[in-house]
Every structure is written in C-alpha cells, then in structure tokens.
Amino acid sequence: VDDTTLNTYSYEIYSNFAYNPTSNAAFVNGAAFPAVFGMPQLAQKAQAKGYTVFFLTGRPESQRAGTEKNLTDVGFPVTTTPVGGNVDNVFLKDVAHSWTTCDETGDKVCSTIEVKSETRKYIESLGYDIKGNFGDQFSDLSGGYADKTFKLPNPMYYLP
Numbered sequence: 001v002d003d004t005t006l007n008t009y010s011y012e013i014y015s016n017f018a019y020n021p022t023s024n025a026a027f028v029n030g031a032a033f034p035a036v037f038g039m040p041q042l043a044q045k046a047q048a049k050g051y052t053v054f055f056l057t058g059r060p061e062s063q064r065a066g067t068e069k070n071l072t073d074v075g076f077p078v079t080t081t082p083v084g085g086n087v088d089n090v091f092l093k094d095v096a097h098s099w100t101t102c103d104e105t106g107d108k109v110c111s112t113i114e115v116k117s118e119t120r121k122y123i124e125s126l127g128y129d130i131k132g133n134f135g136d137q138f139s140d141l142s143g144g145y146a147d148k149t150f151k152l153p154n155p156m157y158y159l160p
Helices: 011-013 021-029 038-049 061-073 112-125
Strands: 057-061 092-093 132-135 148-151
Touching: 011 021, 057 061, 057 112, 057 132, 061 092, 092 112
Parallel strands: 057 092, 132 148
Antiparallel strands: none
C-alpha cells in the first residue's frame, strides 16, 4: 500500500524523513495520503477485466479502517465482501492469521517477506492465480506466489 498505491511523501515531509510510529499512525488513520499516480486506474481496469485486486500491507490491523477508507477515497476497488474468510480484499500484517506460520514470540520479528509471501500463498490456496505483484520494495516482491512482479521506483526509502 505505502508508496505502491498510496503516496506517503506528505508524511515524509512532515516527519523530516524520520519515521515515527505515532505520527505515521495519525496520517494513516486520518486517510491522508493521495494515490500513487496511475495506480487507481490500473486497479480499476484490472477489476473491469475480471481480475480480483488484493492489497497486502505491512500496516497493522489497528490501521485497517484508515487504510480502507484512504484506498476507497482515492479510487481503489476495496471490497467488504468476504474473500475466503478474510474481511475483504485488504490484507494487513497480522501474524495471528491462520494462514501464516510466522510466530512472533520472544525476540522474533516476522519479516515483510515472510508475512506477504505466506499471504499470497493463502490467496492462491483460495483458487486465485496471482498474475501480477506490484511493490515499491524488493521485500514486497520476494518469496514467490506471483506469476510476474513489478518493481515501482521509490527514491525515499529502502526496506530490507
């Protein structure tokens, strides 16, 4: 979501390019981000051609309402119809989901690659074939379960 579908540059300026979870959550929950240029139209076109569009993000479940509102407000096809037991077509980072084997106990922190690849595996287990996976970080695209990956440029930050 961040810098793939929603442009977080306004937050980067506000925070002087220093991530702070509290101020970032205020932006996220306030649904304050504009769309990444051209991405709502791409998602709408894919949906019009019969594809199901999914959104995977490292944002926590506590930011679901703001994330879904923001995506909807800028023109993305967010659905609230259950998709294979998920609340909708937006998957947030929640290692408590039944489809992820990642267990954040003790000092263990689950990587973006672990959570996102297991979520894509779960989506495919529902009978979907992920034709394209778009992301601004290589960690968004790693771990398999997509026919093709598309790396979007992001000169602002790098996540391993």
